[in-house]
Amino acid sequence: MKHSITTQTRRSHRGPARRVGRSLALVLPVVLVLSGTLAVTRVNWTGSPAGSVLTASDITSVQSAPKTVVHAPEDVLRDRLMSELHEKNPGVVLTHLQEAVNGHPSLARHCTSIARSLGRAAVRIYGASRAQSYARPVCDTSFATGVLAARG
Template sequence: MTHTARRIGRSLALVLPVVLVLSGTLAVTMVPWADNTPSQILTASAEDVSVPAKPRAAQDVLRDKLMSELQQGEAPGVVLTHLQQEVDRRPSLTDHCAGIARALGRAAVEAYGPTKAQSFARPVCDTAYASGVASMG
């Protein structure tokens, strides 16, 4: 008899927690006061939480600012001067200067054509602007 009781006890010890967890889960999801409409379920999981945006890298902010200046009609030579001033003011941007200058060169070709865009070349970041122009022309 003790052998059978132990066997039943072991079986219950394995099965009972599973049954309790499942019945508890079902009980919680089926409570009568819970509003189970899809709109309520979505809003519960997608609350309007203010999550601060990740700060943008300084070089991305600078490139966007300079591209905006160029698109608003500022002469590429002036924009390149602004790039040089920013790099002089913030030496940490030096590694990104050539990439920004190339992007400005490509944008200048789209706005002015290759010949006129090349006429705005300045010795900013070596010849990166000119290589941007050349890649588009």
């Protein structure tokens, strides 16, 4: 009986292309990340032609620059209505709250907390019984709840 001899390719010797491919697979992502990071630092983001390279002193001057505080719309509305409460009666302020919520439906989820705050402030300014007289069903009677919380 005669057996044929077949040559088997050994997996460990696939040639230099395999080694180069593995090296590129390891090195290429690192090179791409570093070159992208360096490119971003070299872009002139300011719009002025001078000083397009970002240096460490630029970073510290940017960090020490005064920051503008952005207030949420509900905080702006609450502050505006609180200051208006000192000038006008709570009925007018509640009307303005309802108009603001009708005009901007995204404020509806903050309506109860704003009305409750207005109720507590109205008790401090007008007294409990007078503040209660202005209560109406704005934001599920939260104004009256605020008046009641500040009262007792």
